[in-house]
Amino acid sequence: MLQSDYVELEDRYGANNYNPLDVVITQGKGVWVRDVDGNRYMDCLSAYSAVNQGHCHPRIRKALVEQASRLTLTSRAFRNDQLGLFYRELCDLTNSHRVLPMNSGAEAVETAIKAVRKWGYMVKGVPEDQAEIIVCSDNFHGRTITIVGFSTDPVARRGFGPFTPGFRVIPFGDAEALRKAITPRTVAFLVEPIQGEAGVIIPPSGYLKQVREICSSANVTLILDEIQTGLGRTGKLLAEEHEGIESDLTLVGKALSGGFYPVSAVLSNNEVLEVLRPGEHGSTFGGNPLACAVAREALKVLVEEDMIGNAAAMGKRFMAGLRKIRNPSIKEVRGKGLLMAVEFTDIPGGARPFCEKLKANGLLCKETHNNIIRFAPPLVITEDEVDWALDRISYTLSSK
Template sequence: MSATPSLYTGSIRIIDVEDAHVAHNYHPLPVVIAKGEGVWVTDVEGKRYLDLLSAYSALNFGHGHPALLAAATEQLGRLTLTSRAYHNDRLGVFAAALAKLCGKDLVLPMNTGAEAVETGIKVARAWAYRVKGVTPDAATVVVANGNFHGRTTTIVGFSDDPQARDDFGPYAAGFVSVPFGDAAAIEAAITPDTAAVLLEPIQGEGGVVIPPVGYLRAVREICDRHNVLFIADEIQSGLGRVGETFACDREGVVPDLYLLGKALGGGILPVSAVVGNADVLGVIRPGEHGSTFGGNPLAAAVGLRVVEMLDTGEFQRRASALGEHLEAKLDELVGHGVTTVRIAGLWAGVDIDPAYGTGREIAEKLLARGVLVKDTHGQTIRIAPPLVIRATELDWAVEQLKLVLAD
């Protein structure tokens, strides 16, 4: 039985309906977005907001980018899904372009970021047994404290965030956690059974935590010396966000496997991938891993256009230049309600002085002023606008934050 349209009009009523019928696995800000264009979204009552979250970097190119909509619309009229039981005419072209962007041979397409991480873990274990010669069922993966790689039961098992981990066990064995940013701790954790080191080059959910300069280079050297795979989770940090194509590029480092997602789908649909060379990713055999929707023609068409847009370097350059502009503006707030600013490209973690409120409280006050951000870990707000944002829009957003802190 369908409800009358009036049942769902007005933001308060819509939120009430959602609360009544959607599981409470999120705590959204009290705004109901109805449409978006570029860096701006509009709620059901017609109020506009500057989007500084970009759906956790899934909207790197903004809402409704014309080139991405055109790619999706054209493909919608042709073919959307075949499963991998058959070939389709879009997947190979997309995979070739993405592999070239990454400097690798092969692409294993999936849908969500968590699927990419799970796939990377499976590949690393298979490589350990079939190539490195690790004893069956003994392979381990070194991970970092403060990580966020997704929310499957395997992944939350090696999280140290109680909110993500508590009450979801028992957990899978085979993971060893060390402090993030400490290369010596990684080396100390490696044994003959170690298959891989799995890291976010920058920890996004942790509050845009940037490791010391030289850390990624040290990790690469350690992995090479011990015959261990280096897996870089670039799901949030990759595809232009930090002013380079990948966060690993900031140190000239190439991992054995890239884990990609979010922006790869252009903000239109979920697209993820594991990208690596044949000597690693080639260990997976037919029937051992898959996805009904992974590599579907619609996803491949949109993903191909994303790669083509990144090939120009325009978005990387914008993120770099505008990130420097944003950093200068945010630094002015340190000591005036802000304790610390961490920034890489157009991706910032801003720690709020507890005397001025929690991150959630500041996010709600910014919402009232037409700016959308999201809090994390109590006192931090994250800023990650679409890469198409203008300097004047960043200035306006920082001015709103300044006014909120002054209140």
């Protein structure tokens, strides 16, 4: 089949809820992918940071195959020999007390919302059904009805109401706004350390440290959504480490499986997750042995192959190169580690035409919020590969 045949099949039979570039990928290794016509591209999106360890990492693939040949699913009606090991290794790595495993990032967010509400009623003493959670404008935490209900993106919200109550929205990066928004009914503050989907929006230095202090003094749980920023993407295991803080709940997913399997988790202190009792929350596939085996190996290669340190070093090299690009339409270049963005002023067609040209030049990335290009290659990228990417990005973005 031709590439156009695959595109036609998707367009004819699939729901029209995505606007992908017309490249049909059939193979991947490391930072490189190939399409069905044999063309080779550098992947600078990493499946929205789900493939931090690179495409088809051999150690993770081996763990997947070996576990799949033994046992894939028991449900949580029974125990399995991978779950406890996964819990211990993830807690040791992240300095957490408890883990609640789920499948997708959105499920992890929903899980955290349920847990902190229950904590608010059982521990903090908030009157039943009056708990409030503070969130930030321009957030992205997933696409369930509850989550889009506290989004400020009209595209995400339009036509999907009515929405779940109990959320207050404040500006991102404004610690004083958080302080003012807290009431006796506030049970949590849910925030991304860096807003990835919004266009790699980085808060002011010291913001997370202030947020931590405010939440602690007001007895409000701090939930950090590290589904995209966590697991090495910003040059630290978790983005919270850049300011030396620890949240009460941390949400991880995406790269937790290295792109092989849907796995997410809520990492928590003892106090919050201990309010849940049997039957109050769960998932048929959450914590299944295949997911646990894959995640265990994905975490090991991340640490043992120093992908986190590489992200920090290659991120500096990549950012330095992006900042040398001369184009009067470039408004700002920003990033941390290997999570970077180039924002343009309002230009006809937005950033999409640049993404199309980059595809033609052998590099895959994707626009967000119309006028921003996000660059987030796998953390295994080398110096030569960074330079290869910069040559093509510079040529493409500098041309008219």
